[in-house]
Amino acid sequence: MGRLSTTLCGIELDNPVIPASGTFGYGWEFARWYDINCLGTFSFKGTTREPRFGNPTPRIAECPAGMINAVGLQNPGVDRVIEEELPALRQVFHKKVMANVSGFSVEDYAYTCERLDKEEQVGWLEVNISCPNVHGGGMSFGTDPALAAEVTRAVKQVTKKPVLMKLSPNVTDITAIARACEEAGADGLSLINTLQGMRIDLKKRKPILANVMGGVSGPAVFPVALRMVYQVSRAVSIPVVGMGGVTTAEDVLEMLMAGACAVEVGAANLTDPFACKKIIQDLPFAMDRYHIESVSELKGGH
């Protein structure tokens, strides 16, 4: 085990840095710019049963120390991910990848996870439950402990790989959702997804995003994310992957100290395509600065 290495649901990672879903495509494009095998792993773009174009544009707005996106889960659908994206990735990435899955019904989730479970390249399933439940009135799966547990159980039934449930921060008590997922069999938790927000175009006097609202991410959400990682990692005994605004090696260390065993990096990849590579390079120096011998020493160091 190296100084940076950590373990996520039984799989060893060379380091705790993981590009977050939706900000790293299916990975192989980034491989034209650097050797992505330097990453702990990465979480690929949220994949659904059917192909999705997503929302109309504008899908992006800026906000102080962050951005808002309303991409709406654009992806080629699980068939093409398995037939095209994963084989392309195999050429450039030799580690297990994290498969991020979305759905609009419990069956959707189970179907897509079952398909991806069969792929050897996939190390973990990261199940994004922030999407609206189209059969249940549109309320997001991630805002109701019972629904979150239902998705967890359905997915666990059809997969053998570790399942990380990815939690929405737009809730009154994130620990209730976290515990419900744990009790339903989740192997780990990922948090946070984006905070719901919006901007208005002063010239046009109407919302910037065609979808009106979207998800805020970037440094602005860091203190909220850190708080939730801290709360959740104390409320459950399964591993927690922390994310939300992480931009520097020091942010990674702060997330680890809050209780995360690994850290995802989202929006930072968009403003700097080399962000994760740089963070990994900086980590040992930041650890020296704070007299941290190894990443594993921070785990539970609270």
Added chain:
Amino acid sequence: MGRLSTTLCGIELDNPVIPASGTFGYGWEFARWYDINCLGTFSFKGTTREPRFGNPTPRIAECPAGMINAVGLQNPGVDRVIEEELPALRQVFHKKVMANVSGFSVEDYAYTCERLDKEEQVGWLEVNISCPNVHGGGMSFGTDPALAAEVTRAVKQVTKKPVLMKLSPNVTDITAIARACEEAGADGLSLINTLQGMRIDLKKRKPILANVMGGVSGPAVFPVALRMVYQVSRAVSIPVVGMGGVTTAEDVLEMLMAGACAVEVGAANLTDPFACKKIIQDLPFAMDRYHIESVSELKGGH
């Protein structure tokens, strides 16, 4: 009615700019630096039945584009506010002030509001329901529609002045709380209070705040605040005071376009003691830039 004027629960404001509770003390100190009669009004420091010292220090942490506070409602208690703070304020402020009230039980709220209702200087009661309900397991009054309605009803029974319920953003569905307050008789709503967050001191490997967690405010929360103001102003028919990260005259206009009839400014007063004065001075120029004739034209302009 001037170009900047607006109305809040029947009381006319010269302009929509209101320093937010907790960032402007009891006002009279700021009067040493500028004539605070230029303000629409201001909301004074959250006042409780008994004097409170608040939380141990450190109470303040920095975060990207914002800050976290865990002051813990330090205030001299309602008796001294009436006996000392309001008389001192009367010397320098000739408008109605907004009385911000906190409590830890329904009785607390009612008692403090009843006392302040008798003060002629007080124009509005702004009831902060983000505090934990010490008699009800510590869950905040602002996270449960039934509790929020109970506080609203109790306060409305003992006051004749307009009552603004101040909502917490740390909830799954802020419109449910908003509607509960409206149905219970609230005359208006103020939002948002701070987002719960935290930071960790990397050198000490422990939370920066003695209270561990605190409330995030400043520009970082602006898109979340704007979204909630937009949602709530569509969900109720009583006036909404918008706040959260407002720093410039353009931010004020954006909040008004989202559905607010007036705007509070919090953290910005702390980094620039002249922030509100400057915003008011800048407003006409910003309005010219976006071809806005009068503040009132934006109301419901969505």
Added chain:
Amino acid sequence: MQQMILTIEENKPLAPNVYRLRLFGKGMEEQRPGQFINLLLPGRFLRRPISVYDWEEDRVTVVYKTVGHGTEQLAQMKPGEKLDTLTGLGNGYDLSKAGERPLLLGGGAGVPPMYLLARRLKEQGREVTAILGFNTREEVFAEEAFRALSCRVHVATADGSYGEKGFVTDVLPEEYSYVYACGPEPMLRAVHRSVKTSGQFSLEERMGCGFGACMGCSIQTASGPRRICREGPVFEKEEILWAD
């Protein structure tokens, strides 16, 4: 794509609210016409995409209009200051389809990418006609630069205060082999309706990354979803499905 810290060599007004910015960076790859660069401005979270106006060894020039806080901030910057920049983004125009007499149509902030395109087409010996559209006389820029390439140049102003009165579509020549266009969407739609040959149009959208990672800039095309920043910003006219 390259990430570089570029140094401002020139940042000067060409017309009211329009600036020409020349950036230097040792080892910069060639920038092709129709490609764009993405500038990180201090204190802003997202980068600002701006089309390549010209390129010489180690130097890229762009022309931008101040329309908001980012571009206004950029206009305040001085020679010697540095900008974290992603260069070589987007597909660029396909010059092989130009034919003998390509027609280049630029409207307002859509004029700049036409310049390097015109230069390259002239280098290939084409007979280039450039039609530059503006609202009014004082907004006109880059006309002389196009003339210096010995293109045929028409300027149209909406109010008729300079050149011909009307839109670029009001001054289309009789004959041309192909069309390249960049400008506001209403202009591109009008061009789409008016021109008789095939062509390539450059599109814009609010971008999250500018290099294909976020799906922030996707459009539906006749061949399925495409990212403006990666498969675009240049699309074949026939591929574009205009939203209603």
Added chain:
Amino acid sequence: MQQMILTIEENKPLAPNVYRLRLFGKGMEEQRPGQFINLLLPGRFLRRPISVYDWEEDRVTVVYKTVGHGTEQLAQMKPGEKLDTLTGLGNGYDLSKAGERPLLLGGGAGVPPMYLLARRLKEQGREVTAILGFNTREEVFAEEAFRALSCRVHVATADGSYGEKGFVTDVLPEEYSYVYACGPEPMLRAVHRSVKTSGQFSLEERMGCGFGACMGCSIQTASGPRRICREGPVFEKEEILWAD
């Protein structure tokens, strides 16, 4: 309190990680010993409070230690650059209580405020003894400046590599009329225990505003709650209630 855009005239290292910063602003009010200024650094949300080291007409000097991102950023700034600053914050030391032979104790980043205090007390004809505490030889700064005021100066280093070995409390003189102290909390507690006269101590806390608006910096004192930024940072020794 004044809000001013001050210009950096000097920003130079005095010791490893310790810098002296002189700021100029026409019309700056007099800064009193023990007061502080609050600097807004570009890109940081909260201001950074730093004690006044010296003041001359229109010029304030501070001495700061780089301990985090803000102070490190400040250390990079160059003469000519501007800083949005609030000046004249806090109560400052009450000089009227000094008596004939005041003792000034400064530890590390607590040394700077002692300088202007020493200067003012000397101007009033007092016999000033300054004890400056540091960890080690290379950290020592400002010793010469105090000597130039003709104070009696003792330097103590924790490792004995310079001056006397030990803490400031290990080198207290026999006789003194009053104590002024600034330094890390453990030092102040030790001083509290060791000195026999009355005195004034300067405290620090993370601040939201620095001018009394947020209640971020409150402490409990013998007379009730007080804000370090407003009723402090200087408190009478007898008023201070040390947390356990």
